[in-house]
Structures are given as C-alpha cells and as structure tokens.
Amino acid sequence: MTGDADPASAAHAPLHTVLPGIAVRHPHWPSLDTNSRPHWVSSVVLWQGHQAVVLDPGATHCSGLELQRAMLRLAGQPLQVSLLINSHAHAEQVLANHAWQAPVAALAGTQMAMQQRCADCLAALTQDLGEPALRGTRIKLPEQVLEHGQLVQAGGRHWQVLEMPMAHTQSDLLLWSADDAVLLAGGLIDGHRLVLAQGRVAGWLQALAHMEALQPRWLIGQHLVAGPGQVQAAIGQQREALCDLVRRSWQGLESWQTESEVLAQAPMQGSAADRLLARFNLGRAWREMEALWLGQEAMPQACAGSGAR
Ligand SMILES: [Zn+2]
Secondary structure: EEEEOOOOOOOOOOEEEEEEEEEEEOEEEOOOOOOOOEEEOOOEEEEOOEEEEEEOOOOHHHHHHHHHHHHHHHHOOEEEEEEOOOOOOOOHHOHHHOOOOOOOOOOHHHHHHHHHHHHHOOOOHHHHOOHHHOOOOOOOOOEEEOOOOOOOEEEOEEEEEEEEEEOOOEEEEEEEEEOOOEOOOOOHHHOOOOOOOOHHHHHHHHHHHHHHHOOOOOOEEEEEEOOOOHHHHHHHHHHHHHHHHHHHHHHHHHHOHHHHHHHOOOOOOOHHHHHHHHHHHHHHHHHHHHHHHHHHOOHHHHHHHOOOO
C-alpha cells in the first residue's frame, strides 16, 4: 500500500501502472502560504490501445499538460482521451478539465456543485498557488451526467458508476469493475489526510460500508493504492479517522462540553496547517453529532465503542 505522498513534484510525478490498463499519478502543489496545506490529487488513467478515459485530471491547466506528457511516456504513443470523469467537485480534481478537448462527465450532484463553486475554487486556488501556476486554467464544467448504476467502458473494463451522496462531498462517485474487483474511490479514501469540507461524517461512514460490501481486491483513492490483502485495512483506516472525530465530539457532548472546549482538545500534531485542518474537521463533525445528540439519536453505529450511549 502506498499511503503517502510521492516525493516528486507535480511536474515530474510519474504514472504508475497498477494493473494492465489502469495507471495512477499522485502530484501535489505546495501553497505559497506556509500556513496552508499543499494541494494533492490522484489522477487515474484507464487506457487500452490508443484510447483512454481520465478520472480526475488534476488542479490546473499546466498539471493537465503534465499528465498528458506522463501518458505519452506511459503508452509510448499519444493516447486519444475520449472522456474525462470528475469524481467530485473539489478544485484539485477538476480544474484541469480544460486541458483536454474531450467531454467531461460527472454525477448530477457534482455538476451542480461545480456550477456553484468552481469560480470561487479557481479564485482561491489562484491565491494559494499563485498566478503563474494557474496560467491558462479555465473552468470547464461537466456536460455529461452519469447516473448511479450506469456502465462506462474504459481501459478494457466495464465500470459501474456508483453514487455516494453526502459523504466526502455532496456527491461522490465510485467506479467499480466487478470482473477483477477494482474500486476507484475518488475522494472517499485518502491515504494522506482527511478533509470533511462539504461532506458529512454519517454519509461517509455509510459509503465506506457500501465499499466494504463490494469486497474489492484493489482500491485506488487519493494518494493510496491498496492491493490484495490491503483493502480492508485501508477502508478501516479511513473509518477510524472519521470515528475519531465522532468519538471526540460525542464524548464532549456527553460531558456537556462546549464546541470550543472540544476543539481545544483537537490533535496538535503536525504543521500549523495540519492543526488547522484537524480543528476544522472536528468542528464539522461536532455540529453534525450535536444535531444527532440533541435529537436523541444514537452515535453512528460504525463508531460505537467508547463514548457510545
Ligand atoms: Zn476532495
């Protein structure tokens, strides 16, 4: 399992072949602000012959061009990209769409979220990475809507589109190849860090349960490729990261602590940016758990253990 960053910069990050017809690239871009986190993405290229489909092409026009060069090195010939798929509406996954002529497809919820948020995301990313890094980057929204259950042909496999609502974001897409049990998890599995920005803990935990029930042999998420024998642990780690937030919130509620008292106990490891993210995630989880707790509902079952009532 590769659970952390490729040390290569965005420009030189290679495409790794995971299985025939499936290659993954994990670039990252450092923020100009030392108090901000770097931006990370995993792009997946599904290819056969000279045809390819790209899941999550990257964060900027320039990074799209870098991926195209990496694809040329991978295949030894230019690959004709017939379709781009955006797994969810986060800037790092979608703002490179414009580097390709190919149509873009996404779930309706992702399409809607991109319509609402991409302009702000582009502005924020430009401020964070600097004008030169964003040169040539234009918003290109998905024009094709993918439906839950629909089949997509790519890289010599049939992929079933699965929608996981209100999880990492409002709408997250999984691609599932039943033939060789490969699951492309988009933002729902992140080997690098947890970001709860537009998502909800309960929906994310449910999505992980759905993913586990599929019994994948291979799992590809953000900065994570898990092979046979590693998948359950990878899903378990993601669940544990969420449950840690749930338990901290729930224990605080049970002890009549305020939100700020709970946030003051957030993990303090890592950089200033890591600590800020830890507080942000805990704040999101707190508000969600507070609503459950006030409604006399139970703590999410997946996290039952210490702190459950
Ligand atoms: Zn994301």
